[in-house]
Amino acid sequence: MPAHDGLSSAAETGATPVKTGEGFYCFLRYGHILSSLLREFLESSFLEQFCPRRLTRSQFCFLKLIAGNSELQVGELARCLGVSPAASSKNIDRLERLGLVVRETSSEDRRATLLTVSPEGRRLVEDFERLKASQLAPVIEELGEERTEEFCDLLREVCLGLLERTTAPDAPCMRCAGYYSPDCSVVELHGECSLKPRRGVEA
Secondary structure: OOOOOOOOOHHHHOOOOOOOOHHHHHHHHHHHHHHHHHHHHHHHHHHHHHOOOOOOHHHHHHHHHHHOOOOEEHHHHHHHHOOOHHHHHHHHHHHHHOOOEEEEEOOOOOOOEEEEEOHHHHHHHHHHHHHHHHHHHHHHHHHOHHHHHHHHHHHHHHHHHHHOOOOOOOOOEOOOOOOOOOOOOHHHHHOOEOOOOOOOOOO
């Protein structure tokens, strides 16, 4: 069987040939479809339709992290997201201009600048979660509790198997998109979690 266009065969790369069946390609096919649906349909579509002046996915990630932490420091945000202070400031400036975050000087340390989400910014994050729930909840409910648990167990097993074969990045992990769990197994493999709440948020 000839190699696909743009791909080298196992013989050409020196890799050990691996037997793959239809199940392997079925997994890849639906894995990619699920990933693109979550990213494009639920996230990109939401940002295009509902965000004022259209935020980028990176800027929305900034907003979501700020919303999950009370009085987050500017320097801490840059470190958590693995970006330069300049890139962090640029994204914060835009969020501030749109009235989604508030930047204030700390009363305890005048050198520190604190970030909090505005009521409008919090509504935006909450609307995002409601949109996801409205699209996903009916599908999950149709699966039923038992099948959903089995599916999640399989997803966890596959994700961890793939992560064990990758090199941990220098930047903190953001793979869960903010759906943090205290017992996340990924943290054990990839170290610090960017999206872990670092302090409480007032209701």
